[in-house]
């Protein structure tokens with residue numbers, strides 16, 4: 001039995017003070033390349049104070065339906081990103097979003113580890129039936145990371161995104177509880 005469900009292999013999930021998260025978000029949001037991977041809205045620059053107000057409002061609105069956590073490295077305790085899960089309790093479905101604002105950590109397993117921690121939380125603690133996400137067609141790194149975490153391709157919303165003069169599909173991926181159990185079991189036996 002895992003003794004701390006918020007710990008992965010290289011990261012842990014954290015409840016950050018809104019001021020700390022706001023400072024990080026305001027910095028990461030100035031990286032337009034990152035924002036284009038994360039969000040369909042045009043990149044907008046907000047002050048730390050305005051970002052803090054937004055985070056506080058999010059946390060207030062989320063109450064028991066949303067789980068916004070920071071992602072910190074186990075080694076060095078650096079805040080490198082966030083993960084956010086919104087739950088529709090009626091259908092036991094969670095929508096998840098994730099972002100590592102610190103580029104140096106991309107492609108090194110940190111995001112997938114954080115996603116796996118959140119999936120374990122979703123299925124073993126929240127008893128969800130499924131977890132869903134959407135990802136842009138051009139974000140191949142994220143698609144690969146999600147596939148490694150056990151997500152399956154469920155569909156494409158064709159040409160849903162209009163960016164830099166081109167239309168892109170939005171890809172929907174999902175993982176069911178039984179698939180996660182199978183995936184987690186397979187990971188355990190190979191590690």
Ligand SMILES: CC(C)(COP(=O)(O)OP(=O)(O)OC[C@H]1O[C@@H](n2cnc3c(N)ncnc32)[C@H](O)[C@@H]1OP(=O)(O)O)[C@@H](O)C(=O)NCCC(=O)NCCS
Pocket residue numbers: 034037038081098099100101105106107108109110111112113134135136139140141142144145148
């Ligand atoms: C998406 C994200 C959370 C994934 O976390 P990560 O720690 O980078 O992912 P991992 O290193 O575990 O896995 C990435 C995989 O993609 C591969 N990869 C890296 N760059 C790639 C690229 N440009 N195209 C395709 N695959 C790529 C890696 O080789 C790795 O696969 P492998 O383990 O089979 O070699 C993180 O990269 C991130 O936050 N990116 C910026 C914001 C973002 O895209 N958020 C998601 C919005 S839907």
